[in-house]
Amino acid sequence: MTPAYTQxxxxxxxxxxxxxxxxxxGWDSAAMMSxxxxxxxxxxxxxxxxxRHQILTDARVGEWFKDVGHENLNExxxxxxxxxxxxxxxTVVLPDWLVEARTLAGARCEHAWRTQRPANDxxxxxxxxxxxxxxxxxxxxxxxxxxxxxxxxxxxxxxxxGLRAADLDRIFGDLKTWLPxxxxxxxxxxxxxxxxxxxxxxxxxxxxxxxxxxxxxxxFNFEQGRVDVSTHPFCGGVPxxxxxxxxxxxxxxxxxxxxxIHETGHARYEQNRPGEWLSQPMGRARSMGVHESQSLxxxxxxxxxxxxxxxxxxxxxxxxxxxxxxxxxxxIALNQRVKPGHIRVDADEVSYPLxxxxxxxxxxxxxxxxxxxxxxxxxxxxxMQQYLxxxxxxxxxxxxxxxxxxxxxxxxxxxxxTLGAMYAAQLFQAARNAVPGLDDAIAAGNxxxxxxxxxxxxxxxxxxxxxxxxxxxATGETLNPAFFRKHLEARYL
Amino acid sequence: MTPAYTQxxxxxxxxxxxxxxxxxxGWDSAAMMSxxxxxxxxxxxxxxxxxRHQILTDARVGEWFKDVGHENLNExxxxxxxxxxxxxxxTVVLPDWLVEARTLAGARCEHAWRTQRPANDxxxxxxxxxxxxxxxxxxxxxxxxxxxxxxxxxxxxxxxxGLRAADLDRIFGDLKTWLPxxxxxxxxxxxxxxxxxxxxxxxxxxxxxxxxxxxxxxxFNFEQGRVDVSTHPFCGGVPxxxxxxxxxxxxxxxxxxxxxIHETGHARYEQNRPGEWLSQPMGRARSMGVHESQSLxxxxxxxxxxxxxxxxxxxxxxxxxxxxxxxxxxxIALNQRVKPGHIRVDADEVSYPLxxxxxxxxxxxxxxxxxxxxxxxxxxxxxMQQYLxxxxxxxxxxxxxxxxxxxxxxxxxxxxxTLGAMYAAQLFQAARNAVPGLDDAIAAGNxxxxxxxxxxxxxxxxxxxxxxxxxxxATGETLNPAFFRKHLEARYL
Numbered sequence: 001m002t003p004a005y006t007q008x009x010x011x012x013x014x015x016x017x018x019x020x021x022x023x024x025x026g027w028d029s030a031a032m033m034s035x036x037x038x039x040x041x042x043x044x045x046x047x048x049x050x051x052r053h054q055i056l057t058d059a060r061v062g063e064w065f066k067d068v069g070h071e072n073l074n075e076x077x078x079x080x081x082x083x084x085x086x087x088x089x090x091t092v093v094l095p096d097w098l099v100e101a102r103t104l105a106g107a108r109c110e111h112a113w114r115t116q117r118p119a120n121d122x123x124x125x126x127x128x129x130x131x132x133x134x135x136x137x138x139x140x141x142x143x144x145x146x147x148x149x150x151x152x153x154x155x156x157x158x159x160x161x162g163l164r165a166a167d168l169d170r171i172f173g174d175l176k177t178w179l180p181x182x183x184x185x186x187x188x189x190x191x192x193x194x195x196x197x198x199x200x201x202x203x204x205x206x207x208x209x210x211x212x213x214x215x216x217x218x219x220f221n222f223e224q225g226r227v228d229v230s231t232h233p234f235c236g237g238v239p240x241x242x243x244x245x246x247x248x249x250x251x252x253x254x255x256x257x258x259x260x261i262h263e264t265g266h267a268r269y270e271q272n273r274p275g276e277w278l279s280q281p282m283g284r285a286r287s288m289g290v291h292e293s294q295s296l297x298x299x300x301x302x303x304x305x306x307x308x309x310x311x312x313x314x315x316x317x318x319x320x321x322x323x324x325x326x327x328x329x330x331x332i333a334l335n336q337r338v339k340p341g342h343i344r345v346d347a348d349e350v351s352y353p354l355x356x357x358x359x360x361x362x363x364x365x366x367x368x369x370x371x372x373x374x375x376x377x378x379x380x381x382x383x384m385q386q387y388l389x390x391x392x393x394x395x396x397x398x399x400x401x402x403x404x405x406x407x408x409x410x411x412x413x414x415x416x417x418t419l420g421a422m423y424a425a426q427l428f429q430a431a432r433n434a435v436p437g438l439d440d441a442i443a444a445g446n447x448x449x450x451x452x453x454x455x456x457x458x459x460x461x462x463x464x465x466x467x468x469x470x471x472x473x474a475t476g477e478t479l480n481p482a483f484f485r486k487h488l489e490a491r492y493l
Numbered sequence: 494m495t496p497a498y499t500q501x502x503x504x505x506x507x508x509x510x511x512x513x514x515x516x517x518x519g520w521d522s523a524a525m526m527s528x529x530x531x532x533x534x535x536x537x538x539x540x541x542x543x544x545r546h547q548i549l550t551d552a553r554v555g556e557w558f559k560d561v562g563h564e565n566l567n568e569x570x571x572x573x574x575x576x577x578x579x580x581x582x583x584t585v586v587l588p589d590w591l592v593e594a595r596t597l598a599g600a601r602c603e604h605a606w607r608t609q610r611p612a613n614d615x616x617x618x619x620x621x622x623x624x625x626x627x628x629x630x631x632x633x634x635x636x637x638x639x640x641x642x643x644x645x646x647x648x649x650x651x652x653x654x655g656l657r658a659a660d661l662d663r664i665f666g667d668l669k670t671w672l673p674x675x676x677x678x679x680x681x682x683x684x685x686x687x688x689x690x691x692x693x694x695x696x697x698x699x700x701x702x703x704x705x706x707x708x709x710x711x712x713f714n715f716e717q718g719r720v721d722v723s724t725h726p727f728c729g730g731v732p733x734x735x736x737x738x739x740x741x742x743x744x745x746x747x748x749x750x751x752x753x754i755h756e757t758g759h760a761r762y763e764q765n766r767p768g769e770w771l772s773q774p775m776g777r778a779r780s781m782g783v784h785e786s787q788s789l790x791x792x793x794x795x796x797x798x799x800x801x802x803x804x805x806x807x808x809x810x811x812x813x814x815x816x817x818x819x820x821x822x823x824x825i826a827l828n829q830r831v832k833p834g835h836i837r838v839d840a841d842e843v844s845y846p847l848x849x850x851x852x853x854x855x856x857x858x859x860x861x862x863x864x865x866x867x868x869x870x871x872x873x874x875x876x877m878q879q880y881l882x883x884x885x886x887x888x889x890x891x892x893x894x895x896x897x898x899x900x901x902x903x904x905x906x907x908x909x910x911t912l913g914a915m916y917a918a919q920l921f922q923a924a925r926n927a928v929p930g931l932d933d934a935i936a937a938g939n940x941x942x943x944x945x946x947x948x949x950x951x952x953x954x955x956x957x958x959x960x961x962x963x964x965x966x967a968t969g970e971t972l973n974p975a976f977f978r979k980h981l982e983a984r985y986l
Contacts, residue, residue, distance in 0.1 A: 017540040020533055021514050024521050032525075036717045037734035040513055040771070047510040051544070224529045241530035278533070 004067035005077060008084055011061060013279040015052055020238050022048050027243040030230040053099070056091045076282065079464045083281035090158060093146050098138060105131045106408030113407045122377060122396040129406065130373045133366055136409040140367050152367045155412030159288040160419060162466050165364055167479075168415055171422070172357045174481045180387050182485075183350050186338045186492040195333035196325045200251035206319040207253045211246065211260040213315055218264045218298060219451045220244075224271050233259045235266035235295075239278050242267045253320065254334065257312075258299055265298030266291060268451065272459035283462045286470055288413065292420025293427060294458065300349045300421065301428040301487070302450070304335045307443040338492060340388040342398040349421065350488055354387040356418040359403070363411045376400050419479070423471060426483040427458070430475035497560035498570060501577055504554060506772040508545055513731050515541050520736040523723040546592070549584045569775065572957045576774030583651060586639050591631060598624045599901030606900045615870060615889040622899065623866045626859055629902040633860050645860045648905030652781040653912060655959050658857055660972075661908055664915070665850045667974045673880055675978075676843050679831045679985040688826040689818040693744035699812040700746045704739065704753040706808055711757045711791060712944045713737075717764050726752045728759035728788075732771050735760045746813065747827065750805075751792055758791030759784060761944065765952035776955045779963055781906065785913025786920060787951065793842045793914065794921040794980070795943070797828045800936040831985060833881040835891040842914065843981055847880040849911040852896070856904045869893050912972070916964060919976040920951065923968035 109128035116125045143154035153164045225242035237243030244263035248256045277283030285291045302308050309332050338348045344355040362379050365371040380400040384392045392399040405413050431453045432438050441449050457474035468478050602621035609618045636647035646657045718735035730736030737756035741749045770776030778784045795801050802825050831841045837848040858864040873893040877885045885892040898906050924946045925931050934942050950967040961971050
C-alpha cells in the first residue's frame, strides 16, 4: 500500500499545479486582462477554487492524515506534514454553506463598496458589512472551537500562524507608549525645513528604466520573473516566474520607484524559496508578516537609508536631469518625509503602525463581539485623534471605508503589516551584526552580502520553522519592538 | 430529476472554465513566461488536461448522452448536443493507455526534433517518428472503426468535421491540374521585373504602431483583446479577451504587418462568436478550415489587394518615410511576390497549396499504411520537384523535417490550410456579390460592410451548422475551387 505521506505529497503536488494556474490567471487579471473578460475570468477562478476545495475535502485525505501518524518521517517531512495539516484543517473545518455564504457576502460588500466609498455612503456600506461581520464571527467561532483559542486568535492564525492577540497587546501596547510621542517630535523637527517638491513630468519609460536598474541592483532574477503595470501594485506569479507590478505617476517618480523596491523584496523571497519543496506547503513563504518583513526591509530599512539613497542618486539624475528637488540632501529628505495623514497606504513608516494598531483594536473587538459595526465610525475618529492627531469625523471615505480588507472578511490581516516592519528592523540589525562591513558594502552599491544573509536565514527555509523559531534562529531572540524603536529614533530624531 | 441536457450543459460549462484557464496559461507560456517556469508550467497544463479528460470520461456523462435522446430540444440545443457529443466521443473513444503513449511519444519526438532539424538528422528523427506513426495508426484505426470511415478520414474529421479524403482527392485533384502550370506562368511573368527590396532598419515601435493602426481599421476590438510578441505568432486567449501575437524583424516590416492582419482575421472570428453560447461547444468556431478562411480572407483576399494596399501605403510612409521600395507600385509588387521555395510557412498564396497537397498525399498514405516513414524523403523530393520544380534531395531540414505537425501526431491538419484559402476566395466573392459597392468601400478604407457580412454569414453562427451548410448558406454552393483559381488568375496573370 502506498504510504499515507506519499499520498498526501502527491495530493499537495497536484494542488500546487492548480495553484500555479490560479497565480498566473490572477496576475493576468490585474496586469493584462481586458475588462470584457472579467465575468468569464471570475467564473473560471471560482471553478478552480471549488476544485481545490473538493480535492482537500475528499474523505481519503482525512484518512491519510490519520494513517500518517504511524509512519517514520524525517524532520523536513514532519515540517511539511505540519504545514499540509494546517492548510487542510483550515479548509475542512468550515462547513461548505459558510464558505459559500462568506464568499457571496464578501463579493457583494466589496462590489458595492467600490461606489459607496467615493460617495462617502457609510450607512449603505454598513448594511453589507454587518452581514460580512456576522459570517466572520461564525467562521471565527468554528475555528476557535477547533483550536481552543479566542475567536480573533483563530483568525489571526490564518495570516500569522502561532501569533495570539495577547502577543499583539504586548507588542502594540509597547508601541503605543512611545510612538505617538515620537511621531509628534519628528513632525516638529521636520517642520523646521520643508523639502523642495519634485517638478514633473517624469516620463514613464525613464521611470521604468530606473526601476529595472534598481531591481538589477537588488538582485531580482530576470530569468525568473518580470515587472508590469497594474492599478494596485503587488507581487504575484509563481516562484519560478515571479510577477511584480507597479504604477507610474507622471508628476512623481518616487511612488513607483519605492513601490518597485518594496515588491522586489517580496519577489526575492519568492524567487529563493527552497527549490526542492516548491510543490509542497513547506516550501511556501513562512507567513504574511515575514513576507512583509522582506518588502519593508528592502523599502524602509535599506532603500530609504542615506547610504542607499546616495547610490540611487546619480541614477536618478541620469534619468531625469538635475533640479532643485534632486539636490542630494533634498532627495534624502523627500524619501524620509514624515507626515501623518488619513490614508494608511500613503503613510510614512513612523505613522504607519498607528494606522495598524487602530484597525487591530477595532477588528479584534468586532470579531470578539465587544462592539458592533455601528460603533466603528466613532471609534475610528477617536483613535485617529488620539494616535495621529487627525480629525476624521464624517469623512468615512478617507476613514473607516478606505481599506478593502474588511469588505471580504479578511479580519486578522492588518497586524501583519506592522509585524513585518518590526521583523524587518530586527533582521536588518542582525544582518549588520553578522556580516562584517555590511553598511560599507551597501554604501558601495554591493548588496550581495545582505542578500546572502537573507537567503541563508530567511528565504531558503520556506515554512520549515515557525515564525518565532525563524526569527530566533536569525536574530537570537523572538520579536522585540526595541529594534524598530531604535531604527526610527536613529533615522528621524 | 435534472434533465440530461441540463447536466451536459453544466458539464460543458465547467469544461469551458478550465479551457479559459488553459487558454490564458497557454498564451502566457508563449508571450510572457520566463524560461525557468517551463517545467512547472508543463506539469500544471498536463494536470489540467488530465482533469478535463476525467470530467469527460466520467461514466455519468455517457449515461446523460443515452438519456438525452428522450428529451425535447430546440434546433440550437440539438446543434449544441451534436457538438457536445462529437467532443465527448472523440475523447472517450480512445483508451487511456493510447492517449498517454501518444502524448509521450509526441513529446519525445518533438523535443528531439528541435535539435535534429538544425542538424539535418533524418535518421535520428525517423526513429522517433516511427513510434508516433505507429500510435497514430492505432488511434486512426480505433476512430475509423467507431465512425465507419477510413483511417485517414477519421483523423481528418478531428480538424474539419464531415470532410473526407474523397472530397480532398477531388478538390486537390482539380488544383493539381492547373496550379503547377499557373505557378510557372506567374514566375515567368514576374521575372520580367524584380521589385526593389526594402531597406531597413524598421524600428519595432513604429512597426507596432502601424500594426495597431491596421488592427483598428480591421475592426479588432481592443476592449476585448490585445497584441503581444512571441516566437511563433498565433491567435489565442478567450473570445472575451483574444490574444494575438506577432514578431518583428528589423530589416523587413512586411512579415509582422501581414502576420498581424492574418491573426486579426482569426481574432475577429473569435471576438464575434455567439455571445450566449460561449460556454458551450456550439459556440466554438466551426472548424480549422473555416478559421483559416477568416485569417486568409483578411491577409490574402483583402490585404494583398491593390485597393487595400493603397489604403495602407500612406500609413507605411508616415511610419518609415519614403524610399524606392515604398513607391506605390513597388510596394504592391512586394506584397504580391510569387517565388516557389522550400519552406511552407514562407510560401506565397500561389505556391502554398502545392506544399499542402504534397503533405496531404504523404500523410494520407502513411496513415492508411500504404507507405512507411522511410519512404517519406524520396516521396518528398519527387513531389517538390513535380509540383514546385525544386530540388530538395538530402535537405531534410528544409524538407520533410520543417514542420512541427507530424512530430506530435497531428495527421489530418495540413489540408485545412488550403481549404481555408479556397473558402476565403469563395466567401470574399460571395460578399462582393451580396454587398453593393463593397470594393469601393474597401478602396475608401471602410471595412464595416465586409465585417458586417462576415459576422452575419460566418462569425455569429459558431458551430450551429456543418461546414458544408455554413458555406452553402453564405455562398449558395458547397466548396468550389473555381473561386480560388479565378482569384489567383485575376491577381497574378
